[in-house]
Amino acid sequence: MSSTLKRIEIEALASLESEGVPEERRVVQHSVDVRYQLQEFFLTVDLESAEEPLAEDFGDRLAERFAKQYADRYGHANLGAPIEIVTLRTRVTGVIDSAEERVSERAGDYGIPHSTRPVVFDHETQDTMIIDRENLLAGHAFDGPAIVVEDTATTVVPPDFSVRVDENGALIIRNLEAERTR
Amino acid sequence: MTLLEHAESSVGRVDPVTVEIIRNALTSAANDMNATLIRSAYSPILYEGGDCVVALLDVDHQVLGQSAGLPLFLGNLETCSKAVEDKYGKQVWQPDDVWILNDSYLGGTHLNDVTIFAPVFVDGDHVGFSATRAHWMDMGSKDVGGSMDSVDIFQEGLRMGPVKLHEAGRETFVVDIISTNVRFPYQTIGDMNAMIAALRMGTNRMQELVARYGITTIEASRDEIFRQTEAIERETVAAIPDGVYEAEGVLDNDGIDLDTPIPIRLKVTVDGDGIDFDVTESADQTRGPVNCGVAQAVSALRVGYKLLISPDTNSNGGSFRPLSTQVREGSVLGAVAPAACQWYFSHLGLLIDLVSKALAPALPGRVVAASHGDSMIINTAGTDPRTGRDWVTMEATLGGWGAWDGSDGESALINSVNGSIKDLPIEMVETKYPFRISAYRIEPDTGAPGQWRGGNGATREYEFLSDCTVGLWFERSRTRPWGLFGGEAGSGPEVVINPGHPDEEHLLKVNARPMKAGDVIRLTTSGGGGYGRVADRDPKAVASDVVNGHISREYARRHYGYDG
Numbered sequence: 001m002s003s004t005l006k007r008i009e010i011e012a013l014a015s016l017e018s019e020g021v022p023e024e025r026r027v028v029q030h031s032v033d034v035r036y037q038l039q040e041f042f043l044t045v046d047l048e049s050a051e052e053p054l055a056e057d058f059g060d061r062l063a064e065r066f067a068k069q070y071a072d073r074y075g076h077a078n079l080g081a082p083i084e085i086v087t088l089r090t091r092v093t094g095v096i097d098s099a100e101e102r103v104s105e106r107a108g109d110y111g112i113p114h115s116t117r118p119v120v121f122d123h124e125t126q127d128t129m130i131i132d133r134e135n136l137l138a139g140h141a142f143d144g145p146a147i148v149v150e151d152t153a154t155t156v157v158p159p160d161f162s163v164r165v166d167e168n169g170a171l172i173i174r175n176l177e178a179e180r181t182r
Numbered sequence: 183m184t185l186l187e188h189a190e191s192s193v194g195r196v197d198p199v200t201v202e203i204i205r206n207a208l209t210s211a212a213n214d215m216n217a218t219l220i221r222s223a224y225s226p227i228l229y230e231g232g233d234c235v236v237a238l239l240d241v242d243h244q245v246l247g248q249s250a251g252l253p254l255f256l257g258n259l260e261t262c263s264k265a266v267e268d269k270y271g272k273q274v275w276q277p278d279d280v281w282i283l284n285d286s287y288l289g290g291t292h293l294n295d296v297t298i299f300a301p302v303f304v305d306g307d308h309v310g311f312s313a314t315r316a317h318w319m320d321m322g323s324k325d326v327g328g329s330m331d332s333v334d335i336f337q338e339g340l341r342m343g344p345v346k347l348h349e350a351g352r353e354t355f356v357v358d359i360i361s362t363n364v365r366f367p368y369q370t371i372g373d374m375n376a377m378i379a380a381l382r383m384g385t386n387r388m389q390e391l392v393a394r395y396g397i398t399t400i401e402a403s404r405d406e407i408f409r410q411t412e413a414i415e416r417e418t419v420a421a422i423p424d425g426v427y428e429a430e431g432v433l434d435n436d437g438i439d440l441d442t443p444i445p446i447r448l449k450v451t452v453d454g455d456g457i458d459f460d461v462t463e464s465a466d467q468t469r470g471p472v473n474c475g476v477a478q479a480v481s482a483l484r485v486g487y488k489l490l491i492s493p494d495t496n497s498n499g500g501s502f503r504p505l506s507t508q509v510r511e512g513s514v515l516g517a518v519a520p521a522a523c524q525w526y527f528s529h530l531g532l533l534i535d536l537v538s539k540a541l542a543p544a545l546p547g548r549v550v551a552a553s554h555g556d557s558m559i560i561n562t563a564g565t566d567p568r569t570g571r572d573w574v575t576m577e578a579t580l581g582g583w584g585a586w587d588g589s590d591g592e593s594a595l596i597n598s599v600n601g602s603i604k605d606l607p608i609e610m611v612e613t614k615y616p617f618r619i620s621a622y623r624i625e626p627d628t629g630a631p632g633q634w635r636g637g638n639g640a641t642r643e644y645e646f647l648s649d650c651t652v653g654l655w656f657e658r659s660r661t662r663p664w665g666l667f668g669g670e671a672g673s674g675p676e677v678v679i680n681p682g683h684p685d686e687e688h689l690l691k692v693n694a695r696p697m698k699a700g701d702v703i704r705l706t707t708s709g710g711g712g713y714g715r716v717a718d719r720d721p722k723a724v725a726s727d728v729v730n731g732h733i734s735r736e737y738a739r740r741h742y743g744y745d746g
Contacts, residue, residue, distance in 0.1 A: 038369055040229040041221040074222045075382035076375055081368075 005030050005050035005090055012092035021094035033087040034066045036078060042086050043069050050090070104169035107137035114146075121145055121158055140165040143176070196402040204395065204403040208247030209496055211387035212236055215314065216249035219380035224372030225319050227576060230610055231603050234316035234377075238302075238384050239263065241310055244499025246404060253485045253601040258290055258477045259313040262297045266344040275301035275308050280348035280378060282356065284321070285341055286523035290477030293321045293339045293523070294328060298347065298377045302385045304392045312384030314377045319574055320365040323524070326563035327574040330437050330653045330693035332471045334520040340364065348378070365572065408500030411492070416455040418491045419504045422544050426451050429540035431532050431661035436470030437525065437691050443660050444468060444514060446529050448536045452544070455504055459483045461533065462510040473517035474526035479509045482530035485598065486537025490548050528657045531555040531599045535584075535663075542666050547587050551630070551711030552663035554581025554639055556656070557597055558675060558707050563694070564650030566616050573615055580605055581707030582629045582637035582672055584663060590723075591637035591710035593624045593732070616647040625706055627734055631741040632669030632712020633719050638732060639673065639707035648699050656690040658708060669712025670741075676706045716741060 009028055016026050030050050035042035045066050052058060062085075067077035113135045119128040126145050133150035141164045144157035148171065157163055157173060164172045215236040223229045235255040237248040243260035265288045266274060266281060283289055284296045299313035320327050321339030332338050340363040346354050360374070361367035391400060427450040432443035447463040461483070467473045487505050488497065495501075509516040514529055535552040542549045558579040565572050578600055583591040596603050608619045621643035629636035656675045663672035679687040679697075681704050697703070724742045727733045738744035 036224070036372060038224045038372065039222070040226070070222075074218060074376075074379035076379055078372075078375065081372075 001053040001085075001088065002050055004088055005047075005053070008088075008090040009050055009092065012090060016092060016094045019094065021096065025095045027093040027095060029091045029093075031089045031091070032062070032085050033089065034062065034083050034085055037082040037084050039084075043073065044089065045069060102168055104138040104165070104167060107139040107165070112136065112140055112142060117147075119145060119147065126159060136165050136169070136171070138165055138167050138169060196399055196406060200395070200399065201403045201406045204391070204400060205407050207387075207391055208238060210247075211238055211384060211391070212247040212249045214387060215312070215380040215384040218383045219314060219316065219376050222376040222379050223316075224369045224376070226606060226610060226614065227317050227319060228373060228376070230606050233600075233603055234314065235259070236312075236314045236380055236384065238388055239311040239313060240401075240404060240499065241308055242499075243267075243311065244404075244408070245497065245501075246310065246499065248497060250602050252603065253488070253598065255291075255295075255315055255481065258481045259297060259299070259315060261477045262289060262313065262344065263299055263301075263311050269344065276350065277301070277303040277306075278348065278351035279346055280381065281344055282342055282347040283344045285343050286335060286338075286521075286526065287475045287517065287519055288343070288477070289315075290475035290479070290481065290526070291523070292328065292471075292526050293323070293335070293341055294318050296374075296377075298374070298381060300348075300381045300385065302388045304389050304397070307397070309392055309397055310388060312381045312388065314380045314384075316373060316377055317576075318364070318370055318373060319576065320370070322363040322365065325653065325694045326365060326572070326651075327561050327576055328524050328653070329471070330525070330655055330691055332522040332524050333438065333469050334522050336520060338471070338522060338524050347374075366574070404499070407498055411495060411498055411500030412503045414495065415492050415501065416504050419452065419457050420455040422452045422457070422541070424452050424454065425544070427540040427544060429536040431536055431539075431664075433472060433529050433532060434657055434660050434690065436468035436472050437655070437693075438468075438470035440691070444472065444529070446514070446532050446536065448533060448540055450537070450540045456506065457487070457504055458506045458508065459487070459537070460508040461515050462508050462513065464510070464529070465514050467512055467514050467517045467521045469522070471522035471524035472526070472528055473514050473521040473523050474530065475523070476509045476511070476516045478526055478530060479515035479533070480507050482533045482599070483507050483537065486534040489534070489550075489598070490538065490541060490545060525559075525655050527599050528556050528655070531557070531597055532658070532661065534598050538584075539664065539666070546667065549666060550586040551584030551591065551632070551636060551666045551669050551713050552672070553583040553591070553595075553598060553637075553710050554663055554672065554675070554708035555597060555658050556581075556675075557600060558657070558705065559653070559655040560644075560703075560705060561653040561655075562615070562617070562644075562646075562650055563653075564616070564648060567648045568616065575606075575611070575615060577606055578603060579642060579705050579707050580640045581675075582639045582663070582709035584666075584672075584710040585630075585632055585634035585636050585669060585713035587713060588634070590635045591629060591712075593629065593637040593709075594640040595637070616650075618645045618647065619643065620645045620702065621704070625709070626731055627737045628673040628706070628709030629732070630663065630665050630670040630672040630709060630712040631716045631719070632665050633714025633716070634669070634712060635719070635727070635732075636663065636665070636669070636672045636710030636712050639675075639709045641704060641706045643702060643704040645702050646697050646699055650697050651694040652692070652697050652703060653694055654690060654692045656705070656707075659690060663708050663711040665711040666713050668715035668718075670716070672709035672711050675708050678704045678706075 030047040033042040067079040071077040114129040114131045129146040144161040146157040148155040238246045297315040323339040324337045430447040444465045449460040451458040538549040563574040580594040585591040628639040659674035
């Protein structure tokens with residue numbers, strides 16, 4: 001148990017390092033999901049360190065800590081009843097400053113570069129704009145149907161929805177029908 | 183009452199905003215209790231299925247807030263605290279006491295439904311009750327988990343009148359009596375503690391509310407909430423034409439004498455803003471276990487009433503005031519000791535559908551055709567070869583619901599009696615128990631034809647990986663799910679053991695039947711009844727049903743003259 005937690009910790013810290021988080025800003029917290037035998041739902045109990053499970057009295061310590069947390073949540077506990085560990089967790093946090101506001105480039109006078117493809121919405125085939133997210137700049141606006149593609153996500157804009165790109169490059173999508181009835 | 187009088191009589195005391203806050207706080211307190219019970223429970227029937235209900239009551243046992251849970255437990259948790267008071271008087275309530283009761287003739291259901299409740303005190307004043315009811319897997323009945331052929335209550339397990347489970351905050355010997363009488367004591371005591379945890383949550387929430395608003399404001403809000411609820415219901419009842427409406431149906435049998443059907447008869451009398459449900463003409467209590475206590479018969483009638491009169495509001499102490507009920511002691515609906523009560527709900531499901539059928543001529547736009555209507559229970563028990571541990575399961579099977587004016591019935595839903603109970607996920611079942619679910623599907627062509635068609639039933643097939651026993655309680659093959667206004671009836675239930683093999687066997691009810699590893703059992707539930715004449719169904723809807731697999735091409739040709 002201890003070696004598994006340690007292995008995850010080393011892996012996760014390396015990943016933080018590769019992202020440039022300085023050593024003093026890396027925080028590690030190990031925990032285990034615990035329940036009484038035969039239960040389904042569990043509580044997450046924090047550990048002192050990855051080494052804590054090596055302690056001789058770890059079983060008792062964990063049972064007590066779990067019982068206390070269980071009593072806080074449910075008003076009673078069954079100290080002494082068999083407990084099960086369901087999941088080992090290691091959470092590694094890089095404490096970073098909040099990001100600077102990113103201002104997107106303003107759109108010019110020209111239209112939005114896109115291709116057109118037939119897409120089925122609600123059983124009906126419609127010619128639909130396919131837009132690369134990189135081509136969207138602050139101030140751009142268009143109506144659905146459209147599909148915005150990027151490396152990490154695909155945004156489907158159904159017919160009767162409109163899109164406006166704000167100062168930070170975020171897509172503000174509105175339901176035209178809801179707007180009308182407001 | 184004019185608006186002005188109304189303003190003077192109640193809103194003058196508590197403003198409507200506070201009333202709404204308190205109404206929602208009470209409902210949310212009940213939801214918190216339910217979540218506590220489910221999250222700390224030990225049995226899948228609770229943490230996956232949700233076979234439980236909780237409520238907060240006032241000192242007069244009126245419901246302040248209740249979780250959605252099982253509709254069939256609507257407004258009968260209060261019978262338990264009332265039973266204590268009838269026996270011992272009001273002075274019996276003491277802080278930090280917890281009470282337990284599962285007597286079928288008091289609580290109305292089977293012994294497996296255990297009610298645990300506690301008085302709530304604030305600064306030494308008794309202000310109400312916190313109450314929970316949950317299904318316990320085994321009560322020490324002659325067969326594991328409950329028998330399909332019990333003939334008296336003594337075969338059904340441990341029966342507790344109202345007794346103290348905790349006294350002044352300490353467990354009593356009753357806990358020990360329970361753990362020595364049930365088959366799965368570890369799990370059962372775990373579930374018991376989950377219920378007590380839910381009680382504590384309810385007690386805390388109620389104390390917080392009283393501390394914040396004061397008991398006077400809460401009581402005034404309660405009166406206003408009850409008044410509104412009653413007014414809405416009376417208005418709806420008053421709109422039903424006065425008259426006497428009747429409906430009847432039969433249960434297949436009592437599980438012992440398989441050839442004798444059991445009639446259930448309902449007479450509804452509407453008079454102004456009052457409505458009376460009379461079931462006294464129903465069968466005498468039976469030898470087999472299809473009896474229930476009066477409390478459950480009243481509950482079922484309340485469910486039938488609520489679905490028609492006030493389906494969209496939470497029930498509370500103001501609900502059901504326009505409703506009176508007549509139940510005969512010694513009948514299947516008003517069982518007296520020592521009647522067997524294990525399958526206390528089959529006639530109750532029928533009764534709920536009968537309320538709709540009786541009132542169909544008066545409320546054609548509100549009523550619904552009959553549903554599959556029964557829990558259609560499969561119970562399995564054995565010793566798991568992987569762990570050497572004994573197991574027991576109890577599952578309700580989904581079926582088709584009836585159609586109504588403007589909509590087809592829903593397919594594969596739990597029956598009305600069970601409300602928000604969920605079917606157990608296949609992954610969970612296959613992990614915990616030594617069997618495989620080899621098929622689970624909505625069964626086409628089981629729902630009835632009509633202008634609006636009935637929903638389809640479901641097929642669930644089990645393949646056993648070790649020797650075990652199976653109990654079955656499948657109902658409503660004689661009174662199939664009827665249609666309304668020309669709609670036809672849905673299919674009946676069908677259970678086949680080893681389908682397609684030389685030893686193939688059809689049956690609907692059986693107690694602890696031995697099964698061998700490799701045996702298969704296939705359960706198919708009924709589809710719901712149709713609404714309106716087949717000739718009036720939109721041909722486009724028929725074509726769409728064929729395309730979407732709700733009905734087969736042959737069925738469409740046969741019933742609707744479909745030519746595609």
